[in-house]
Amino acid sequence: MANRILVLSLVAFSCALATAFEPSPLQDFCVADPTSSARVNGLACMDSKLVKADHFSFSGLHMPGNTSNPLGSKVTPVTVAQVPGLNTLGISMVRIDYAPWGVIPPHIHPRATEILTVLEGSLNVGFVTSNPDNRLISKVLQKGDTFVFPVGLVHFQSNVGYGAAVSVSALSSQNPGVITVANAVFGSNPPIASDVLSKAFQIDKNVVDYLQVTF
Template sequence: MNSPVFSVSPESKFRAWSSSRLLSPTILLATCTSFAFASDPSPLQDFCVADPESPVLVNGVVCKDPKVVQADDFLFRGLHLMGNTSNNVGSNVTLVNVEKLRGLNTFGISMARIDFAPMGINPPHTHPRATEILTVIEGTILVGFVTSNTENRLITKVLEKGDVFVFPEGLIHFQKNLGNGYALALAALCSQNPGVITIANVVFGSNPNIPADILAKAFQTDISVVSQIQSKFKTLI
């Protein structure tokens, strides 16, 4: 016996095509949402101004009594002021995180002003808890980050005024002012407390020191070279 033949109307074909077209964005949205939950948790109230005086230890900061919250709890002044770049690296980062702006607590955001002296650098570092997006306000800045092992690929770009660049969470990155004048950038980070690990400082300036023989093997150099570098970071501790 022959199998029955079913005809499909043009309308049915269009509905099936439309459904498949809608399914892909839906899957993408669900995937993006799952990644969004990987950052700071969403607030469960209108606000949770940080209370640094609380003796309670939590993963984050305890909320201040909302009845005594004032407008100043949501205010930070001074981001228009240039930071002091008279240091060994020729840069200054003014970070506005939950320690500086208590109203940021539970909102999962922070920002920073980065000032550069001529040819100054923001040395290789990483933010263990945040992705960073950077905007050049003034100057020409070389930026870059390195992918994780084992590829260790360096991705760099020269940015001009108005350009925007993103540094993935946890990856080592840097910036350098290529100009002979001062440069300025603003950065936004997806954590109220993104943290920062400056590679040279933690490797050669830890307290106490990482044993020199370990670093000598890791960097394929002599112990005397490691000890000399470590001595330069003693003054930074």
């Protein structure tokens, strides 16, 4: 009897872990109400009688993004912020445009696994495994290829072609979040103490100061 209870407890615990990120919705939909003052893990639901088709729609994903910036890339998100009807559904997507040799710098999605598909061009993509190995797993993708970035791991994309490139990604969260490594480390507000970063990266404090000003 004790063994049976233990097995049932482990099954229940496993099921809880499987739904730990974003639980299944308890109604047909829960369109986000950004005006609500309710404090919930996500966004409060709008009155279903006020819901319209526009709450589930987004236009303009066919339009190229402006890549005239130092990184040479532009992300067009389609998350719950753009489509309120995604609230509680656990999915979102992005379009990414890349200028020749443009990059999406190393970053993390703390709440989502990402699957990327190349629509145009050639991309070098990859992610780094966790400590202590920190192994780089990377590949050059061509049009029609896909690649998966596991949740929480540092990853990047780089256009390795001479022309513009385009990709689209699906993410397993309505609000995947983005932590760009360089911005978080060298551009935090207030700044991380330069002596901490100097020791952590084994570089001179003058270099740290320069990077903190840059970011």
